[in-house]
Amino acid sequence: MYLENINSPEDIKKLNIKELKVLADETRAALINKISNAGGHSGPNLGMVEMTVALHYVFDSPKDKFVFDVSHQCYPHKILTGRKEAFLDSEHFGDVTGYTNPLESKHDIFTVGHTSTSVSLALGLAKGRDLQQSKGNIIAIIGDGSLSGGEALEGVDYAGEYDKNLIIILNDNDQSIAENHGGMYKTLKELRETGGSASNNIFKSFGLDYRYLDNGHDVQSLVEMFKSVKDIDHPIVLHIHTIKGKGLPYAEQDRESWHAGGPFNVEDGSPKVKVQEVDDPVFDSIKELLDTNPKAVVINASTPMGLGMVKGVREEYVKRGQFIDVGIAEENMVAMSSGVAKNGGTVVFGTFAPFFQRTYDQISHDLCLNDSPATMLVLQPGVYGMNSNTHIGLCDIQMFAHIPNLIYLAPANKEEYFQMFKFATTQKEHPVGIRVPANMAETGVEDTTDYSKYNKNKVEKKGSQVVLFAVGVLIPLAMKAAQKVKEETGLDITVVNPRFLTGLDEELLNELKKEHQLVITIEDGEVMGGYGQNIASFYGNSDMRVLNYGISKAFHTDFDPDELLKENGVSVENISNVIKEFVKQCN
């Protein structure tokens, strides 16, 4: 056992190559211990074990600085930088996050979770070093999947002009989350097949120095390669071929399924917790569209599973030319969709809410300015989506609701989702976005609303004195609060489901003034710049009182969604209390 004595990278440097190999095996065992018991990013980390050992052996962190792209492959790095207990001891599993985190260790430089960021961030570190006339290697570690993102390519291009130490490691396991997409993957394959000597070399085309290593799991070769470039005086790309899922045969074989997941039995990879088969309204809606409209296409950016387009299902649609994965390239996804809509196609594009952050310009300029009637699915926005500060879904309303021409819809249940999807994919007037909750309730009652009547809100329940506006999936909470008020005071309040987030139902809002004195808005995203403030603004010069509830402005992380809502006042208990208090004061 060497790992038990590794408390910092210093300790690794005391070992010889043979011992480093044992350390790598022990690191992999620690890694498997955690992922098999607690889940996590399996494939990316299994492929990084030997490289991480060699990196810490050769370079001197934190003087030399590693920038992990996405950073979901940093588990071995955490194991080797004083955080091994979080992998060895189940009681400490929760001590570390799944991404690099400067609050945990001086060996972690950035909090990151988005792809394609490492090269630019590393360029900045390098420039900071230069300005201080300091020394040290700056090393960006980026996967092949991340390389197709615009930010990464901009970074690689500028690296080709930069003239001091910078080491870019392309960790090439020939896989994104799903399979790779983009022309560069043809030539990366040629490079792998020729030991790096193929004539079409994307890195050299960006003006960069380049070296190739075929066996990214051979500690000795890795150490030699890293030693040969340590303190290099110009940028260089080290193209290193690794195997995603290395060490677990089933993971090596099915790289997509083993990108990330829950606890599993090590012997055969079977899940420890049976995954519940749930129906998937997004897939159902897409499937029906594609099966009935041959001019329809769905475009996504490397997250096909978010649309239910899992392996074994999507191939048929790919063959028909109706399903396109552009790879990690969200900007291209949006602009391309605008083009499809402009040229007679019916197009749906979608990915998870946090990744929409990199499409603001394309949504505004390429899509909405051109009023292209595409359908945009913003998957799992709000508190019930991803819950890491690296993957924020709390600001989709802020990002999109103010953009002209866009119709942005919030379904409260499956039936509304289906009807909104049908409306969006059959109209030719405007781009229509749908924020698609992670889980939608079923009412059992078909929604037959004509959504071409823009900004028409639905009154879920008519009452008096108080109106509760609840965005999307908060409708059930609102109804419960109303019920509680009724039970405890006898008062029937009004509950409104706005459905449209890009405009107000002014007729309704004026009508409500007659028999109500208070409007409460609740939303599952940030309150600042959100939906509710539009309502406050509308009633600003009237007798109507308005209270806006939503999530506070902060990079919330690792939260329980219901708890976070509660902390921000969005609970049946608090909302009903606020109403009761108001009514008491009025009477």
Add this chain to the structure above:
Amino acid sequence: MYLENINSPEDIKKLNIKELKVLADETRAALINKISNAGGHSGPNLGMVEMTVALHYVFDSPKDKFVFDVSHQCYPHKILTGRKEAFLDSEHFGDVTGYTNPLESKHDIFTVGHTSTSVSLALGLAKGRDLQQSKGNIIAIIGDGSLSGGEALEGVDYAGEYDKNLIIILNDNDQSIAENHGGMYKTLKELRETGGSASNNIFKSFGLDYRYLDNGHDVQSLVEMFKSVKDIDHPIVLHIHTIKGKGLPYAEQDRESWHAGGPFNVEDGSPKVKVQEVDDPVFDSIKELLDTNPKAVVINASTPMGLGMVKGVREEYVKRGQFIDVGIAEENMVAMSSGVAKNGGTVVFGTFAPFFQRTYDQISHDLCLNDSPATMLVLQPGVYGMNSNTHIGLCDIQMFAHIPNLIYLAPANKEEYFQMFKFATTQKEHPVGIRVPANMAETGVEDTTDYSKYNKNKVEKKGSQVVLFAVGVLIPLAMKAAQKVKEETGLDITVVNPRFLTGLDEELLNELKKEHQLVITIEDGEVMGGYGQNIASFYGNSDMRVLNYGISKAFHTDFDPDELLKENGVSVENISNVIKEFVKQCN
């Protein structure tokens, strides 16, 4: 004269090669007639004359579709597609916009003004064509400067996987707005110098077919090249070397100055309207920082002139390593700045407000999540910035104010700008953004505010009954409105300059309740999701009345800023009337 008979591309097809050359000369003359009398994008259009003639001769627009990147080089296209009067006759100069515009002609497919968009948009058109099982060539025309943008590179990468007709023309004039930056420009140069045969070929590295033409002004060669790829069954890149400013010697020589500008005398290029020398507080602030702090660096994305870093000035700072132009690569600009700030440098980054649209993800995830203390200069936001729907600066508050950790400041005058800049570049707590108005008044009184006391508003004038909150440059208008109210009613109202847009001065807001009954907010950007709605929300559950004024949600274009404000109620006249009306009702 052939041009007089050219009313659509059909008419061009009747000419022979010799006649096409004459038509090209006539087209250039028409172009020069307009730009010399009315200004515009000189260089890009002068370089596109022959190519545009040849494109319309060979291809069949609008069945074949051209997508112009940025589209500031579409003047010859407009001349040849039925809009020549707008170039020949000064009375019709105003009939067409400076960008492609589907409202003007069926030969214009998209309204665009942002760089790097054409390949993705063209891919979408191509896919739309495929879905309809239709025919036709899709041609993207992109300049070398635009190629470094992430969206363009994502598009080129996906084009390398796409398998049907798509023609990408790289119009390579070896120039961005300023000089190019990025490693790719070294290898594009090699390609130009070797007639396209150099081994490092960025397009082939993305899996694309490729051809080169060195003389992009020879109509015959252009026609032959286009004929040879018409109806091609797969994507191909045509790398065509042109001369920016072709035909005007002074423009060919000084490509940066002649990118765009005002009216000039054709004989020598001298300006018809003497450009007023104005002082430039942005440059002054930057210069002082760089001259006094050797660890400081300024990073921009291909718009050095926006920071006053014009040719002849910036070279010295480039040599010192204190001024970096990353080329058209805004995402890299932001992420790199985060890295510099994290590694001990003092960093300022900036570009024009519309181009910040492509950095939302980097501002949120790379910069603010990491709380990197960089200074961000958002140049010319609001109505007084650019005034084309292709270049929107009305939504910077919407985009940024809700992002955690960011301090976003709105100076009302030069003195405040200088003090805010000093604060931003000396603190180490947070990223600080400054929205820098196109024109700032000078008060003559030094601002000594301690901006580390976050969210402290400035009461410009203390009164009673009514408070007027005015964002940044609207303070003078607010003071005038207050003056008018005073003169006409004797009432002294309160005027507040919020300065901080990322949070509220709750102490002040509560204090104001005591002697005021109405708050009016005015801002120079969109009202929905803007600053004022935060105030409305704050006072929602109080007796305070709130009225929010700002720009309506629409892609406003070619507006006069004062007129647009007025139409939206933001004028001395209207605001003072609203106040007088309110006061009358109260008394």
